[in-house]
Amino acid sequence: MARKDYIQGILLSFILFCVRCVDCENVATGTNYTLKSAITGPIELGDWKHNGNLVVEWDIKTGFLEWYRFQDRAKLNLANGDLSVVLEKNDNGVFKAQFQVQGVLQYFERTIKVIDPVTKPKVTCEQNGLDITLKCAVDDPVQALFTWSGPDGFSHVGDSVQITRKQNDDSIYYCSAKNEESVMSAEFKLKDCISEDCENVATGTNYTLKSAITGPIELGDWRYNGNLVVEWDIKTGFLEWYRFQDRAQLNLANGDLSVVLEKNDSGVFKAQFQVNRVLQYFERTIKVIDPVTKPKVTCEENDQGIKLICSLVPPVEAEFKWTGPNGFSDVGNTTQIDRNQNDDSVYYCSVKNEVSEESAELNPKDCFGKGPNEINIGAVVGGIIATLGFMGLVVTSVFIHKKKGYSGGARGKESTPTGGKQPQSNSHSPDDEVNLPLSQDAPNQIV
Numbered sequence: 001m002a003r004k005d006y007i008q009g010i011l012l013s014f015i016l017f018c019v020r021c022v023d024c025e026n027v028a029t030g031t032n033y034t035l036k037s038a039i040t041g042p043i044e045l046g047d048w049k050h051n052g053n054l055v056v057e058w059d060i061k062t063g064f065l066e067w068y069r070f071q072d073r074a075k076l077n078l079a080n081g082d083l084s085v086v087l088e089k090n091d092n093g094v095f096k097a098q099f100q101v102q103g104v105l106q107y108f109e110r111t112i113k114v115i116d117p118v119t120k121p122k123v124t125c126e127q128n129g130l131d132i133t134l135k136c137a138v139d140d141p142v143q144a145l146f147t148w149s150g151p152d153g154f155s156h157v158g159d160s161v162q163i164t165r166k167q168n169d170d171s172i173y174y175c176s177a178k179n180e181e182s183v184m185s186a187e188f189k190l191k192d193c194i195s196e197d198c199e200n201v202a203t204g205t206n207y208t209l210k211s212a213i214t215g216p217i218e219l220g221d222w223r224y225n226g227n228l229v230v231e232w233d234i235k236t237g238f239l240e241w242y243r244f245q246d247r248a249q250l251n252l253a254n255g256d257l258s259v260v261l262e263k264n265d266s267g268v269f270k271a272q273f274q275v276n277r278v279l280q281y282f283e284r285t286i287k288v289i290d291p292v293t294k295p296k297v298t299c300e301e302n303d304q305g306i307k308l309i310c311s312l313v314p315p316v317e318a319e320f321k322w323t324g325p326n327g328f329s330d331v332g333n334t335t336q337i338d339r340n341q342n343d344d345s346v347y348y349c350s351v352k353n354e355v356s357e358e359s360a361e362l363n364p365k366d367c368f369g370k371g372p373n374e375i376n377i378g379a380v381v382g383g384i385i386a387t388l389g390f391m392g393l394v395v396t397s398v399f400i401h402k403k404k405g406y407s408g409g410a411r412g413k414e415s416t417p418t419g420g421k422q423p424q425s426n427s428h429s430p431d432d433e434v435n436l437p438l439s440q441d442a443p444n445q446i447v
């Protein structure tokens with residue numbers, strides 16, 4: 001495998017670097033390249049050709065000058081015959097010039113190879129157990145030679161490389177992509193591959209560990225964090241479960257293990273299978289994550305406008321994102337919007353974690369009279385009630401003064417229930433009313 005890569009690398013570098021034309025210049029696409037003829041003496045007349053076709057010809061004496069191609073991106077220097085061309089990808093070829101200097105023809109020729117510069121390479125990884133394959137790529141259609149370097153003098157040629165990971169391996173590998181024009185490199189932390197390959201699965205998923213073993217499995221076992229889950233032997237008919245039996249299923253034909261994952265099942269699942277008397281291994285790291293619940297959007301009016309708040313119950317770590325009219329977007333669990341009373345627009349909060357996404361919407365119109373203002377309304381209502389109560393007192397005392405029969409205690413009883421109950425029943429949601437009888441029933445059942 002490594003030998004094949006190595007040979008490929010040598011071949012590629014041969015193609016890129018060794019098979020070059022003599023007197024051939026490699027130039028990056030887009031370069032304003034000047035073909036310098038280095039003619040001495042005054043040029044009387046001359047022409048430039050590209051792959052045999054006239055580019056421009058001129059005669060100083062008659063003042064004749066004619067362009068045939070490249071005129072929009074080329075410049076001719078009549079004093080010394082230099083031709084500057086902003087080179088495009090397909091301008092490869094031979095530029096030839098002939099100049100007449102003091103009645104004698106002089107010639108110039110240059111072969112140009114126009115090459116796209118390499119883009120910054122991207123490194124990706126694939127993990128199979130402890131074996132990691134790193135791949136390096138640049139944007140099409142640039143051809144490049146890839147070389148790798150890494151810890152302990154590691155080096156490799158080729159667009160992919162196989163390495164074996166150690167426990168908690170934090171190594172950094174570098175890939176550099178090179179062509180005749182440029183070199184670019186990128187780094188890759190092995191750690192990133194490990195987390196990428198670790199599969200995130202939502203709690204409750206019936207997850208199947210697919211070993212992709214080919215051939216009939218004679219015997220095998222699965223382990224979870226080093227502890228046996230199940231082991232079996234087809235020949236003797238032996239099959240023993242050690243854990244997960246109530247929520248797992250083993251496929252004896254292909255060795256697949258399905259487990260309905262619980263919150264605390266994060267860890268490493270490993271299998272070994274004997275196929276045609278040869279052991280084959282499989283490993284997968286699973287991270288079990290609770291999916292997000294549907295968020296709740298609430299709002300508060302404040303001095304700047306309206307504050308929208310998105311929350312999850314129970315709180316789960318997640319990414320919060322807002323979208324709204326006119327391309328509005330924001331991140332975070334709160335956002336601030338302008339106050340616009342006639343606005344029928346709808347704002348959305350979407351929450352996302354590694355395993356799920358949920359969203360909820362809100363019309364800011366529904367916000368008015370919420371938040372800090374709610375307190376104000378409460379105060380106003382309280383104030384009115386207090387005033388009414390006070391007026392009641394006045395009326396009552398006037399009444400008492402007139403009747404002169406009642407004691408003082410009755411006055412307090414009358415005003416307190418009215419003043420206390422009113423705001424309380426206002427703040428009750430329908431949910432509270434449903435909950436109330438239930439919580440009253442609970443003690444009855446125990447008794």
Ligand SMILES: *[C@@H]1O[C@H](CO)[C@@H](O)[C@H](O)[C@H]1NC(C)=O
Binds near residue numbers: 075
């Ligand atoms: C290319 O270079 C020549 C010579 O230096 C210059 O005269 C010309 O303006 C340049 N063209 C562009 C497009 O920059």
Ligand SMILES: *[C@@H]1O[C@H](CO)[C@@H](O)[C@H](O)[C@H]1NC(C)=O
Binds near residue numbers: 207258259
């Ligand atoms: C889980 O998936 C496996 C394979 O598809 C299936 O055999 C098993 O019955 C499923 N278990 C549950 C509990 O749905």
Ligand SMILES: *[C@@H]1O[C@H](CO)[C@@H](O)[C@H](O)[C@H]1NC(C)=O
Binds near residue numbers: 262264
């Ligand atoms: C995981 O949770 C199950 C029940 O939910 C429990 O029986 C088991 O002991 C837990 N395992 C660990 C490693 O905490």
Ligand SMILES: *[C@@H]1O[C@H](CO)[C@@H](O)[C@H](O)[C@H]1NC(C)=O
Binds near residue numbers: 310334
């Ligand atoms: C918003 O996020 C912050 C920081 O993560 C957290 O402290 C706060 O409780 C969150 N607020 C809500 C409404 O979830």
